[in-house]
Amino acid sequence: MAYVATRGGEKAIEQAERLFRQDLGTIDAQRVETIRTTMPYLIDRVMGEASLYDEELAALALAQTGGELSEAVLVLRAWRTTQPRLAIARPVKQDEVLTQRRISAAFKDIPGGQILGPTLDYSHRVLATDVLEGKPFAPPQVEKATSPAPAKQPSLADWQRQQGLVAPTEPSDIAPEDIPDLTREPLLFPASRAHRLQSLARAETGGVLALGYAAMRGYGNAHPTVNELRLGEANVLVRHPRGTEFSAGRVRVSQAEVTSKEKGGYLELGFAATFGWNEVKVIAAATLDLNSDEAPVGSPVHEEFYLYHTESVEASGFCIHFKLPHYVTFQSILDAMRDTKAKKAAAEAKGEVYVAEPEEEPVL
Amino acid sequence: MFNETPTTGPGHGAMLDILARARPDRLKQHAETLLTTMGEINVIANRTGLVMVPMRDTVKNVDFHLGEVLVSEAHITDAAGHVGYGMVTGRDLERAMAMAVIDLSVAARGQDDITASFLEQERTHRAAADEERMRQVEATRVEMETF
Numbered sequence: 001m002a003y004v005a006t007r008g009g010e011k012a013i014e015q016a017e018r019l020f021r022q023d024l025g026t027i028d029a030q031r032v033e034t035i036r037t038t039m040p041y042l043i044d045r046v047m048g049e050a051s052l053y054d055e056e057l058a059a060l061a062l063a064q065t066g067g068e069l070s071e072a073v074l075v076l077r078a079w080r081t082t083q084p085r086l087a088i089a090r091p092v093k094q095d096e097v098l099t100q101r102r103i104s105a106a107f108k109d110i111p112g113g114q115i116l117g118p119t120l121d122y123s124h125r126v127l128a129t130d131v132l133e134g135k136p137f138a139p140p141q142v143e144k145a146t147s148p149a150p151a152k153q154p155s156l157a158d159w160q161r162q163q164g165l166v167a168p169t170e171p172s173d174i175a176p177e178d179i180p181d182l183t184r185e186p187l188l189f190p191a192s193r194a195h196r197l198q199s200l201a202r203a204e205t206g207g208v209l210a211l212g213y214a215a216m217r218g219y220g221n222a223h224p225t226v227n228e229l230r231l232g233e234a235n236v237l238v239r240h241p242r243g244t245e246f247s248a249g250r251v252r253v254s255q256a257e258v259t260s261k262e263k264g265g266y267l268e269l270g271f272a273a274t275f276g277w278n279e280v281k282v283i284a285a286a287t288l289d290l291n292s293d294e295a296p297v298g299s300p301v302h303e304e305f306y307l308y309h310t311e312s313v314e315a316s317g318f319c320i321h322f323k324l325p326h327y328v329t330f331q332s333i334l335d336a337m338r339d340t341k342a343k344k345a346a347a348e349a350k351g352e353v354y355v356a357e358p359e360e361e362p363v364l
Numbered sequence: 365m366f367n368e369t370p371t372t373g374p375g376h377g378a379m380l381d382i383l384a385r386a387r388p389d390r391l392k393q394h395a396e397t398l399l400t401t402m403g404e405i406n407v408i409a410n411r412t413g414l415v416m417v418p419m420r421d422t423v424k425n426v427d428f429h430l431g432e433v434l435v436s437e438a439h440i441t442d443a444a445g446h447v448g449y450g451m452v453t454g455r456d457l458e459r460a461m462a463m464a465v466i467d468l469s470v471a472a473r474g475q476d477d478i479t480a481s482f483l484e485q486e487r488t489h490r491a492a493a494d495e496e497r498m499r500q501v502e503a504t505r506v507e508m509e510t511f
Contacts, residue, residue: 038479048431048432050431051431051432051473052414052431052432052433052434053417053431053433053434053453054433054434054453054454055454056454056455056457057434057455080414080432082433083412083413083414084411084413084414085413085414085415085416085432086413086414086415086435086437086451087416088415088416088418089415089416089417089418090418091418091419091420091427092417092418092419092420092430093419093420094422094511098494100497100498100501101501101504108508108509109451109508111503113506113507114505114506114507114508115475115505115506116501116504116505116506117501117504118504119504142389142500142503143503143504144496144499144503145499145500145502145503146499146502147497147499147502148494148495148496148497148498148499148501148502149498149501149502149505151494151498155422156422157422157423158422165419166423167457169423169424169425170425171425172426172427173427174427176418176427179417179418179428179429180428180429182429182430183429186452193421193424193428194395194424194426194427194428195428195431196428197419197421197426197428198428198429198430201429201430201431202431211486234417235451236415236417236418236433236435238435238451239414240376240380240447240467241439241447241449242376242447242449244376244377244380245377246376246377246380246381246384247380247384247385248384248415248435248451248452248453249384249385249433249435249452249453249454250385250453250455251417251433253419253430256368257422257423266489269422269423270423271421271422271423271424273419273421273430274430274431275430275431289423295367319402334469362475
């Protein structure tokens, strides 16, 4: 490695941090609460990528970093490490989620029906510039139905399994404490399915979208159709010291199944889920899952490629490290370049042809 | 077993569900009221921490970790060894402690009328909020047609 310790600049560094924070101004509880209540989808994205669900802390992270998402995710992940793990909840099952949006692009008549929920899918995207002219935008109220939607909706994949459309599965019998956990063990390849789905759940939205989109455009081997997209709230089911199970509260979750084509007599399905409501991320992530099995090594839809390159903190950290002092590395490149030029000039002065030695790639 | 008590009103699990999602101010106020008539309490834990939440994949039926949720926990006992426990999502140690105090009171003395009333009010409030939301959600139900 060609790093070098740099000396000096302490005052400049301190002032640089002050300048960053001064530009953001005073951060108080009111600002945090305003961010929390007015930007729920941004909060959801940060919580999902941080793999830490707490709306207040996510809002604080956004306030403290001025909305620089990779920094916000980084401070949340770092803060997470200060907290003890108290329990592992009972696994969330799809048909137990308080479902507020559930659609299928593959089947129009699904058991339980389709519910659009809160969405702009069929709306014009028009910027409300009147707000800037002093006319507040007050959205019209929903005309409520006379009866509520069912709190729970059946699993579409289970129904498809009963119809013989989707491959049967073995019942899950793993104890929660034995579920593979990326926060406690490294990601190795080929990854277990539990590692793959956990890694996608905390992956960077933009990265997942870019690679998922590449697959959708033809750089993968399967074009997705949304089998089911679901947004809802899941109970965090924990145990009282006496063994009673109860819900400590609810968290927003998104999950998507995508399908492509028949394989071995069954529909192929890809799956992904994440904390918060972030449907672009889960559709793209499920597309990557769908494409994984037959992906060539080195392609964007091979799990080693997309899992390594969508890990938010590692990716942003590696990217920004290039602005830190690399003086020795770069000096050696300059030295080599000058040496080559000098040798070439000397050779030409003698009327000879200079043949450069093969270069070695610098290790950064 | 505690699950068989209280003999009226919601069972233990249902009671804990209500307490964990009760309106914070009312929860704390009710716990304060109960505390005046309770003896010495031993605090075993009152801290924030994480609960890992797994999810079951619908394609291969594999359980995987979705991520961790910040919770506040309170674990208390009285002189007779009764246990009170509270865990709520979020960073609010007082709320978790208030839940534990009410749980301990019910474990030690059964469910008094005021607590039964409090639980019913909170259950009704939460159910009404859920119903209101799900009526709005139902308004978005769509029947797709193909041409």
